[in-house]
Amino acid sequence: MLFDKNQKDIKLFMHEPNLLIVHYQGLIDSIINIFIRSGNFKFHERAEIKQQVNEELLIKLPKILIQYQYKSTLKTYIAAIVRNICNEIIRKNIKLNITFLEESVAYETSYNLIDSLIIEDEKHRLKMALHMYHKHESKLMLCLKLRFRMPFNITDFTQLFQKFSPEDFDFFIEKIQPYKEISDLAIFSALTTLFNKYKDKDNTPGALRKWIAVKIAELVKLLNGNPPTYFYTEETFQILFERCFFNESEIISKIH
């Protein structure tokens, strides 16, 4: 169905590109709204910004026609271009009046249906963000679990290390006791031992600890968006991560 829609869009793009812009007004609105939410554009500027975006698109259409290789859907491609145009407008206007959205998503403990739907969206966003780490995803997941002292099991290790032995798992468990109180250095030191053994590396515990700190900062930035429309911190990111991957009832059976 999506394919058919894309074919129709492409046909329109080839024969009546101006009409395609009319067709994508909803998408353009959505993108401008995101920039309004982030404080980069004012609400009352919406019509004016939309006009500017449309003008820019019309100017760029011939170039877009040549550059498009039909590898992505046209709509997503146009979305990327419109976003770039919005960024150009911001650069021109030098507007950096950033305001943030509520933090309710992360802080609310008792939430209603709408909040829970928002949280479901956020969980999905987080999962998609983690998928972008491709081969590093399982390493990232394990390190995040350990960094936030979350429950984990042997599968987290077998996904990461080939032929991972249960003895090494027991050894690791022993090394990180008491789990809740032990320092990051001790945990990542125990983990580095396993990395060096299974991945044939010679890393220091500090390197892994630094790596995960950088990745957390990246994930927080990704979730906040560019332009920022959310206000995640490492703390609120941790809450989201916990909600995303663990039930409250889950017991750290292997740890205690």
Add this chain to the structure above:
Amino acid sequence: MDKLFFEGHLTAEGIALYADAMLKNKMKIIPAHIREHVEECFQCKEEIFSIYGICSNEKSSDTNLISPEQHRTYKVKNMILQIAASILLLVALSFIIYHISSRRENTESGTLAIDKTGGNHNAKQIAQNNLVTNEIKKSQPTKSTSESSMFEELISSRYRNPEITILRPKLNQKVKVNKPIVFEFSGDLTEPCQIKIFNNRGVKILETDRFTSNSYAISKQLIPGLYYWKLEQETDLLGVSKFIVVE
């Protein structure tokens, strides 16, 4: 090399290609070299994630963002709707209460007892008897006057209790649809008994409470047609007869 890279980063189409895969939740369709680049390149990652966010939220985005004026209008509209809904609910509740109470009144006034000796309507006795008409919802009496073989057989077998004689309604007596139906018997009723009325298909239309007087009047309107009725005691059938309700 494909043209999805420019100056070491993904082009707009490269970004869109990756975002499309995320939207379809099919990361495996992304070419390996693009996935590997994104894995290491935060700038591309950030752009992809933004486009993914835009396209996945596109439908809801417009409805989420409203101006302060629109918000005020929305609040007022919402309040009016709430008030209207409350009024509607109150009206519906009053109607239901009125309907139930009027039905109860009809039921109570629909059954009359007649004094054993004089045949006059006695309000006190009405209250005491508190006759119940158990309407059988599943059936509607038929207009048909065709006879029921089962009941006809019962009628022909005469009374089981010879001391009781049905005085009225007489067999096949015609009763006006808007008049009360008066049941009268001779003889002594040693035990409480009750009347059960059936339509010609054998479906029970109503039954009275148990009583010991020699007469009853039921003013519940029956649809024109043939009806059978039984006079019963706890363990005994005292008599069976029939009457016809006419317009």
